[in-house]
Amino acid sequence: MEKFKKRLTILNAVIEALIKGPETVKYPFGDLALPEGYRGKIEFDPDKCSGCGLCVRDCPADALQLNKKSREEYTLLYYPARCAYCGQCEDSCHHGAISHSNNLVGATTHKDDWVLVFKESKASQE
């Protein structure tokens, strides 16, 4: 009898699974519903950046690079392919210039996307 009952539980599980449908999402066609705080694609706010280089110093993957000529003249580069999405830069930046969004990171076929210029200061643009 016990054994029979157990068989029924398994049968229940099977029927439940059938009704519920697949557990997986057909990405990229389905919606992934990532949590709010997910560490996805990095967003950058150039207006807030002061070029202090704290993010560059703490990035464990060498994904950020600061080319600095002077206080006013600098470029901050970001290499997405090196990034480990660890969130350290967001933590290290005191000005809130870097943040993770909950977008998933897409692959790219464009060479230009391998390096992103996060900020080019006014002085260095001239």
Next chain:
Amino acid sequence: MDKISIPIGPQHPLLKEPLSMMVDIAGEKVLGGSLRLGYVHRGIERLAQQRTYVQNVHLIERICGICSHVHTTAYCYAVEALLGIEIPPRAQYIRALMCELERIHSHLLWLGILAKHIGLETIFMHTWHDREMALDIMEEISGGRVSHAANQIGGVRFDLDEEHIDMIRGILKKLHSQVDGLVDIIETEPAAMARTKGVAPISPDMIKAYGVVGPVARASGVDIDLRRDAPLPPYDQLEVKVVTHPGGDAWARTFVRAEETRVSLNLCEKILEDLPEGDVSLRTPRRVPEGEVIIRAEAPRGELFYYLRSDGSDKPARLKVRTPTLATLSLLPVQLAEINVADIPVVLAGVDLCIACADR
């Protein structure tokens, strides 16, 4: 009968990670085996000496893809010990919560792998589905499914609000009933028992001689668990039920891990209940004073050992990691002797190896 040597690995459907074994067989009997390691050696200990303490948190996290959090926990406690600081109690509890969630998902992952190897594909599907719940919690609260980046030197990087706690409680409740069902199957299902009972028994003497730790040791009746014996905070304030079984065979190892999953689920609930108020992190200096420290933590697979020496700069002078799998690996050739060829998967899967941890 003639002796034949069969290579298993480094790439083999039986293994989820690269490990090379030469197994000697005669007919259906296995005579013994030898091991070759190092296929996933990444030189992490050396690399750690070239990075700052802050950067190392993320490097250390990548030693293992399953128990990543407990590695950073041990590392952060080591650095904090050298700095002479104690992190806020709320941070300690959140660290422990993550450790227990990690144990749950690690044990469920392993259970699925064992089930798959002994031909119980349905259990494999169910455990991996249930494991996803634990991963969902971790993803929701930390922002990463596998690399949680939860720890930082001086505390943790996120706080839990009421909404989080309710969400975790809800999922844990669901997980609890699922795990109860799984444990029931393991303990009574004749097919699972037939494949694991009496296979590759390890005696307590062998456990001690080889220095085996964790669930494998506990499944041979050796009553050790660092969460109780040498607790890192906050385990000194939590009561940890240590599950042991005198059997020593593959079934006992399954039983111990399945029960431990339940214990961890209860611990998670206890942690949420006792969660102290306050901050979750402290600001810490970048330079660490000269000194050396040893930290031991109970990872899902047993005792994890960290040695850290500082020379006063912002980079470690030496970091040594010893992972629980190392001892288990040395026992593998012994376990393989005198078993049936068909039981090789049970032995290999039964001890829950983590090669990436052991190779680093």
